[in-house]
Amino acid sequence: MTSNPGGGWKVFADGDVSENVPLWKALAQFTSDDLDEGLKSNAAIINQAKPIFARYYNAAFIVSMAFGFLFVIFLFxxxxxAPSKSADLFAFLTLATLAATAAPHLWRQLYQYGLKTPDAPxxxxxSPDGQFDEFLGYLQKASGPQAYYISRFGKRRMFLNRRQFFGRLRYFLFSEHSADRALVMRFRTGHSLPxxxxxxxxxxxxxxxxxKPKRKGGPGRxxxxxxxxxxxxxxxxPRLGAxxxxDRVASVRTIKERLAEWFEVNADASGDVPRGDQLSxxxxxxVDHLKSLPPVQGG
Structure with missing residues (x-):
């Protein structure tokens, strides 16, 4: 079977659960041959970006809930x-609180996917990450595999539009934690992904x-x-003495280049070498140590 819905897919109720690989697990396997190491590395990338969005989105949820409560009160x-000026006031307040209730959800949708349907990520x-972006590249293609979720009631696979992976918070879709994934709105709806x-x-x-061939010969995390x-x-x-x-920037760059050369020459059979940001x-x-050394006295 393939990701094509017409290619022999079973419904979840009578299918094999092992056919469904969570997205966070798939990325961890893509990132590392060790699943736990892959999960740890991916979580570190997500956690770097999460705090500010979690704070704003929690605030938006609280605001929406508060105005939703007021909306119910004013509606009743x-x-x-009876028809009067007070009734007109309640009508105005009802509409205002309804708009305020919906505003945070609309803001989240517009922020994540823009004012019009995105044609590209x-x-x-x-900060972007190469492993995330490479894996996302497969899901963003029109001919790529289709991601899906399992419906709560029909227990069927519900396929996601590839533009789901064009949004600004697309990295959070790979989190192992549902609270992180809940930050991402489902494309073209006002709802979080289930x-x-x-x-x-x-x-x-x-x-x-x-x-795998590319991962084997390229830099790893x-x-x-x-x-x-x-x-x-x-x-x-001799380059250290020169x-x-x-000029700290130039000195750091020279030492990074020298370290990178050593790793390239002494790489093992996997060809795995550290990235430049890991050498920095x-x-x-x-450089700091060399600068702290006392100057050599001439004889």
Whole structure:
């Protein structure tokens, strides 16, 4: 079976539950061969962006609930009031509180997907991640696998539009926690996504088999790199003596390049090497240490 709804899919009620792979699990498998390591790395990316959105969205929910409560009160007051100026006031307040109740939901939808239907992924309001974006690339294609959720009552697979993965909060769809996924509105509706989002097992296997050669030879986030050996290899390197430590940016860049060269030359069979941003903290510490050393006295 494939992700095509007409390709022999069973309903969840009489299908095999193991065919449904949660999106967060699929990304973790894509990120690392170790599922726990993949989950940990993905959670770190999501948690960096989450606090500000969780705070605003919780505030929007409270505001909506408060005005919704007032709407019910004013609605009853309007229905029970005889025609008068007070009844007109209650009618105005009822409409105002109704608008205020709906406003936070409309704001969330517009913020996430824009004023018109997006034709391409919208810019992210947080730092992008290569692994997330690569996996999302499969889901954003018109010919790509279709994600879905399980309906509460019919227990059927309900397929999501690929533009669901164009929104500004699309990374949160990969969270293991439902509270994070609830921040994301379902595309073209005012509702949050229910429960887990799934991919079919066949589609996950296809993505992993397609991406595995690239992952194997490219930089990884979860390998244990030999930083100590790389730093020791810098001892006696003439380029360190030629550094202008007053130019911190250039010095850090030079040391990063030297460390990157060492990892490329000494990579193991997997070809896995650290990214530049992983080397930056070490390069900065080396520069700070060199700058703290007393000047060498000439003989």
């Amino acid at each position: 007051a309007m229905l029970l009031s 919208l810019p992210l309001p947080y 429960g887990d989002i799934f991919l079919h097992r066949d589609d996950v296997d296809k993505i992993l088999s397609t991406a 979860n390998s244990k790199y030999r930083y100590a050996e790389a730093i020791i290899a810098l001892i006696g390197d 550094l202008d430590l007053n 903290p070490y390069a900065e510490k080396i």
